[in-house]
Amino acid sequence: MFEFDADDFxxxxxxxxxxxxxxxxxxxxxxxxxxxxxxxxxSAARSVLSFxxxxxxxxxxxxxxxxxxxxxxxxFVTIPEGVSLRKVETAIRDATRIATEKVYLRPNAVDxxxxxxxxxxxxxxxxxIHFDExxxxxxxxxxxxxxxxxxxxSTQYKLPSAELKAGRDLDGVYKxxxxxxxxxxxxxxxxxxxxxGVGGDRATxxxxxxxxxxxxxxxxxxxxxxxxxxxKLYQDLNTLGIGPMGFGGKTTVLAVKIGAAHRLPAxxxxxxxxxxxxxxxxxxxxxxxxxxxx
Numbered sequence: 001m002f003e004f005d006a007d008d009f010x011x012x013x014x015x016x017x018x019x020x021x022x023x024x025x026x027x028x029x030x031x032x033x034x035x036x037x038x039x040x041x042x043s044a045a046r047s048v049l050s051f052x053x054x055x056x057x058x059x060x061x062x063x064x065x066x067x068x069x070x071x072x073x074x075x076f077v078t079i080p081e082g083v084s085l086r087k088v089e090t091a092i093r094d095a096t097r098i099a100t101e102k103v104y105l106r107p108n109a110v111d112x113x114x115x116x117x118x119x120x121x122x123x124x125x126x127x128x129i130h131f132d133e134x135x136x137x138x139x140x141x142x143x144x145x146x147x148x149x150x151x152x153x154s155t156q157y158k159l160p161s162a163e164l165k166a167g168r169d170l171d172g173v174y175k176x177x178x179x180x181x182x183x184x185x186x187x188x189x190x191x192x193x194x195x196x197g198v199g200g201d202r203a204t205x206x207x208x209x210x211x212x213x214x215x216x217x218x219x220x221x222x223x224x225x226x227x228x229x230x231x232k233l234y235q236d237l238n239t240l241g242i243g244p245m246g247f248g249g250k251t252t253v254l255a256v257k258i259g260a261a262h263r264l265p266a267x268x269x270x271x272x273x274x275x276x277x278x279x280x281x282x283x284x285x286x287x288x289x290x291x292x293x294x
Contacts, residue, residue, distance in 0.1 A: 002080045002137055005288050006091045012284060012291045013095035013141065014102070017073075019293055020143050020282040021065045021104045024056040027217045028193075028254065028279045032056075035191065035251040045249025049191075052244070052277055067278045070105045071145035073127035074210060078140040085131055088139070092129060096121045105145075130207060139286045142214050150192065150276035153184035154209075156202060159268040168268045170229055173198055173258075176270040181237050181253065186246015189276035191254045193217065194233075197271040200261035205271035212257035213275050214283065219257075226258045244277070254279070 032053055039046035059066040075092055079085070097120040099105050109123040110116065121127060134140075157176040159168045164179055166172035177196060184192070197208030221227040233256040243249030254277070263269070275281075283294045 002083055002139075003288050004083050004087060006087055008288060009088070009139070009286060010091040010095045010098070012286050013092055014098050014104075015291075016141060016143055016282060016284040016293060017095065017099040018063065018102070018104045020145055020280050021070055021099075022063050023060045023282075024066060025279065025281065028277075029053065029056060031217050031254045032191070032277065035254065039249050039251060043249060044247040045243045045251060048244040048247055049251065056278075065104065065106070066280060067147060067276075068106065069147040069149070070108060071147040071280065072108070072151060073105070073121060074144040074146055075127060075129045076132070076142040076144075076211065076214070077129060078132045078134050078136075080137055080139070081133060081135070083139065088131075089129055092127065092141075093122050096127050137287065141284045141286065143282055143284070144210065144213055144275075145280040146210075146213075146273075147189065147276050147278065150188045150274045153180070153188040154206075154274045155180050155183075155272050156206065157270040157272075159270060170225060172268075173270050174229060174233065177233055177256065177272060178237065178240075180272045180274070181242070182240065184274060185242055186244075188274045189278070190242055190246060191244055191251045191277050193254050193275040193279050194256045195273035195275065196256065196258040197269075197273075198258060198260040199263035200269065200271070201264070201267070202269055202271075204261055205269045206273060208259045208261050209271040209273035212259050213273060213279070214281055215257045217255040221258065223260070226260070230256045230258055 036049035100120045107119045109118045109121045109126040159172045164175045166175040195209040195212030197205040237253045240252050242252040285292045
């Protein structure tokens with residue numbers, strides 16, 4: 001039987017938030033360094049990528065947020081059978097308040113009706129928590145901090161699209177993603193990482209898309225059709241010339257990751273979760289008395 005210690009779990013989540021806010025994952029840094037080296041000497045693209053990398057390294061060294069926009073707190077939690085969702089959610093909310101007090105997070109939760117900021121990143125449905133269950137005797141918590149700029153250019157398409165001349169097939173999906181990146185330009189704080197959800201309803205399609213953001217940039221999709229599409233999009237999107245922060249260059253995206261869900265015959269949605277260069281995501285595996293962070 002899994003014994004849930006709310007205080008111990010809360011403290012572990014505070015540390016997860018700190019690590020996520022202040023440390024860019026190594027696979028992301030490696031990708032940015034590789035792309036920097038492909039940009040021309042003296043170019044704006046190379047300079048911007050160099051500043052981004054320096055910023056990330058300094059943030060980690062000083063344990064300060066990578067970006068002044070510490071983003072939307074997205075928690076994907078997988079729990080063992082019998083663990084109270086309510087107690088886990090309460091502990092995450094308490095951890096969020098503590099992390100805000102410690103300035104790992106900027107106060108970002110605003111009442112949509114009154115415009116009042118709660119001051120501690122909690123409020124109606126905030127932070128945003130999604131639950132699954134598994135058979136493992138541990139809690140897995142995957143946290144993404146998604147900035148407002150990249151969330152604003154995230155989008156959803158409905159196929160077929162006469163405007164894009166896109167049908168209900170992978171070629172149509174390809175056209176949607178290219179259009180989304182073209183429309184975003186530098187507003188999503190490129191270079192971006194794209195999580196894509198094909199199918200589902202409007203809500204679950206975006207959840208599928210956001211879950212893709214937890215994949216390593218270097219992994220290969222187990223579905224060969226989606227693997228080929230990811231590779232083609234990564235190559236083609238980096239020929240658009242948008243470049244880091246929209247200043248031009250060879251680096252518009254760091255990766256494209258695509259997942260799929262079954263759908264209603266009458267509906268075909270393509271959901272695109274655009275993540276900025278500050279691809280802040282980490283995973284915590286928690287058992288009482290033992291915590292690991294990836």
